Amino acid sequence: xxxVELKGVQKVYPNGAKAIHGVDMKISDGEMIVFVGPSGCGxxxxxxxxxxxxxxxxxxxxxxxxxxxxxxxSERDVAMVFQNYALYPHxxxxxxxxxGLKNRGIDKATIEKKVGEAAKMLKIDSxxxxxxxQLSGGQRQxxxxxxxxxxxxxxxxxxxxxxxxxxxxxxxxxxxxxRLQRRMKVTSVxxxxxxxxxxxxxxxxxVINEGRVEQMGAPMELYSNPRTLFVASFIxxxxxxxxxxxxxxxxxxxxxxxxxxxxxxxxDADMMLGIRPDMLKRDDAGQCxxxxxxxxxxxxxxxxxxxxxxxxxxxxxxxxxxxxAGQDLxxxxxxxxxxxxxxxxxxxxxxxxxxxxx
Amino acid sequence: xxxxxxEHSPIPYLFVAPQIIIILVFFIWPAAQAVYQSFxxxxxWGLSSQFVWFKNYxxxxxxxxxxxxxxxxxxxxxxxxxxxxxIALLLAVKANExxxxxxxxxxxxxxxxxxxxxxxxxxxxxxxxxxxGDLYKFMNFIGFDxxxxxxxxDAGFVVVLISVWKQVSVNFIFFLSGLQGIxxxxxxxxxxxxxxxxxxxxxxxxxxxxPTTFFLMVINITYAFFETFGIIDTTTRGAPGGATNTxxxxxxxDGFRGADIGGSSAQSVVLMLMVLALTVIQFRFIERKIHY
Numbered sequence: 001x002x003x004v005e006l007k008g009v010q011k012v013y014p015n016g017a018k019a020i021h022g023v024d025m026k027i028s029d030g031e032m033i034v035f036v037g038p039s040g041c042g043x044x045x046x047x048x049x050x051x052x053x054x055x056x057x058x059x060x061x062x063x064x065x066x067x068x069x070x071x072x073x074s075e076r077d078v079a080m081v082f083q084n085y086a087l088y089p090h091x092x093x094x095x096x097x098x099x100g101l102k103n104r105g106i107d108k109a110t111i112e113k114k115v116g117e118a119a120k121m122l123k124i125d126s127x128x129x130x131x132x133x134q135l136s137g138g139q140r141q142x143x144x145x146x147x148x149x150x151x152x153x154x155x156x157x158x159x160x161x162x163x164x165x166x167x168x169x170x171x172x173x174x175x176x177x178x179r180l181q182r183r184m185k186v187t188s189v190x191x192x193x194x195x196x197x198x199x200x201x202x203x204x205x206x207v208i209n210e211g212r213v214e215q216m217g218a219p220m221e222l223y224s225n226p227r228t229l230f231v232a233s234f235i236x237x238x239x240x241x242x243x244x245x246x247x248x249x250x251x252x253x254x255x256x257x258x259x260x261x262x263x264x265x266x267x268d269a270d271m272m273l274g275i276r277p278d279m280l281k282r283d284d285a286g287q288c289x290x291x292x293x294x295x296x297x298x299x300x301x302x303x304x305x306x307x308x309x310x311x312x313x314x315x316x317x318x319x320x321x322x323x324x325a326g327q328d329l330x331x332x333x334x335x336x337x338x339x340x341x342x343x344x345x346x347x348x349x350x351x352x353x354x355x356x357x358x
Numbered sequence: 359x360x361x362x363x364x365e366h367s368p369i370p371y372l373f374v375a376p377q378i379i380i381i382l383v384f385f386i387w388p389a390a391q392a393v394y395q396s397f398x399x400x401x402x403w404g405l406s407s408q409f410v411w412f413k414n415y416x417x418x419x420x421x422x423x424x425x426x427x428x429x430x431x432x433x434x435x436x437x438x439x440x441x442x443x444x445i446a447l448l449l450a451v452k453a454n455e456x457x458x459x460x461x462x463x464x465x466x467x468x469x470x471x472x473x474x475x476x477x478x479x480x481x482x483x484x485x486x487x488x489x490x491g492d493l494y495k496f497m498n499f500i501g502f503d504x505x506x507x508x509x510x511x512d513a514g515f516v517v518v519l520i521s522v523w524k525q526v527s528v529n530f531i532f533f534l535s536g537l538q539g540i541x542x543x544x545x546x547x548x549x550x551x552x553x554x555x556x557x558x559x560x561x562x563x564x565x566x567x568x569p570t571t572f573f574l575m576v577i578n579i580t581y582a583f584f585e586t587f588g589i590i591d592t593t594t595r596g597a598p599g600g601a602t603n604t605x606x607x608x609x610x611x612d613g614f615r616g617a618d619i620g621g622s623s624a625q626s627v628v629l630m631l632m633v634l635a636l637t638v639i640q641f642r643f644i645e646r647k648i649h650y
Contacts, residue, residue: 072553099551103554147547
């Protein structure tokens with residue numbers, strides 16, 4: 001049993017800055033949780049608090065049912081993979097991997113065996129006697145993972161481990177991390193600002209914004225049922241289309257555009273209509289007309305960017321909109337196309353509070 | 359007859375000239391003079407001289423006073439280097455952990471850096487003065503029969519203390535910047551891997567500081583050999599009975615006070631060779647074991 005529980009966890013820095021505003025969370029045994037959010041939202045701070053590298057101002061963190069508030073990082077039985085790998089530059093790969101075990105007084109034969117197994121699993125067994133500066137970025141990343149794996153920790157902590165790798169390697173390692181985690185069934189907390197990484201890795205996702213957990217749940221749940229404007233706009237690529245609207249009693253009004261089919265909503269309140277790019281379907285009788293600006297061809301799909309006709313913003317700017325369409329829909333610049341969407345699948349948010357209304 | 363000719367402007371030579379002149383006048387020429395003089399025997403008034411081959415070398419290096427000075431220099435340099443490095447390292451590690459008022463701490467610890475060795479010596483003189491010296495009184499108060507004017511050990515203690523004190527701040531600055539050069543995440547990884555801070559220091563921090571330590575060791579040995587001249591000259595002047603003569607101070611004593619130009623030149627040539635050998639050893643053998 002090695003779940004992690006956070007109860008009313010807060011972090012206030014000595015200068016009074018509040019980084020974490022009371023987080024409650026239950027991570028069950030063997031689960032992979034991803035903290036995702038923009039930079040400076042407190043996701044790394046939260047992870048470092050679980051690791052013991054930051055003190056806990058208020059609240060309690062427990063690992064495996066035991067409070068670890070006053071337990072030193074090395075005795076929390078957690079292992080961390082750092083963004084810049086944080087390998088010990090003066091030690092060989094073998095030295096790096098066995099350092100933590102040696103300090104725990106584990107006998108040489110066991111260390112040798114564990115290092116060997118982990119190295120094999122990560123395919124780094126051929127350069128165990130090299131120094132970190134003789135390795136490539138991807139290899140260093142593996143060594144950092146190996147150093148965490150040999151410890152047999154209760155919890156793995158990942159602090160943006162892939163952000164120093166190139167795009168191709170990042171995708172590869174992402175899949176490998178997922179496989180490893182499945183195989184080892186170790187509770188893991190993974191921090192990233194990359195929403196694709198978050199969606200693909202997580203069993204459950206915690207979207208963090210300004211020191212608060214905005215929403216927590218399975219990736220698809222957050223995608224199709226976001227609770228706040230922030231979650232809706234953070235999850236999903238390309239980003240959700242947001243159109244400022246009002247409700248006149250019967251339909252939604254966006255500039256000169258009238259969108260019907262919505263149930264009763266507070267009258268004349270400032271609201272935000274959220275439509276995911278893939279919800280818009282080509283339809284000559286559709287509610288929205290889009291003047292095409294440019295088309296991005298991604299191979300299997302085309303992303304059509306343009307202006308939503310009629311929906312002019314308060315400052316006179318045109319409302320931008322993005323549509324995800326099949327590869328065969330390739331309109332020219334300036335062409336007008338009509339799209340429709342199902343009002344039941346769209347989201348409506350209160351603009352001021354960010355709360356979901358519909 | 360083909361010859362590649364590049365257009366040369368004389369201006370670059372002009373720029374290097376001051377440096378070249380300084381090296382020639384203040385280094386090459388005196389060094390050549392010293393080598394030349396070391397083969398001459400000169401009368402005390404400098405009126406006549408005689409070429410004597412290696413007699414000066416045999417005479418001075420074989421003498422008990424030179425051996426005494428050599429012995430003292432080795433002990434003195436070892437002590438000064440070791441103590442000033444270890445004290446500075448301790449202070450740097452502790453100051454690096456300070457969070458509140460960190461810059462005040464650091465500034466105070468660096469302060470002594472600006473003091474010239476003779477001034478440090480004069481301050482030491484005051485503190486160890488038998489009449490008004492607080493340290494002199496303190497040493498006697500706690501039960502030492504302390505008198506650096508008479509006791510070789512006490513005299514050695516005084517020069518070592520002042521030399522170390524003067525050098526700690528220099529080492530402190532370098533160690534502190536070395537410590538700050540260790541990535542934060544490496545320290546954090548170590549915190550998660552190793553519980554004992556002492557063990558962490560010796561297995562992670564100290565090896566990562568090795569390049570700094572090596573550099574400082576070279577600097578400190580040079581300091582103990584040469585720059586401490588000012589401290590010795592203002593405090594003990596080699597007394598009592600030559601017990602605190604370093605090799606450099608003896609060169610000065612014999613040459614300028616004893617008017618034995620040939621002998622002191624021979625000593626300085628030997629000294630030059632010793633330092634050369636030391637440098638070669640340092641770079642050849644110690645540097646190999648250091649991870650940069």
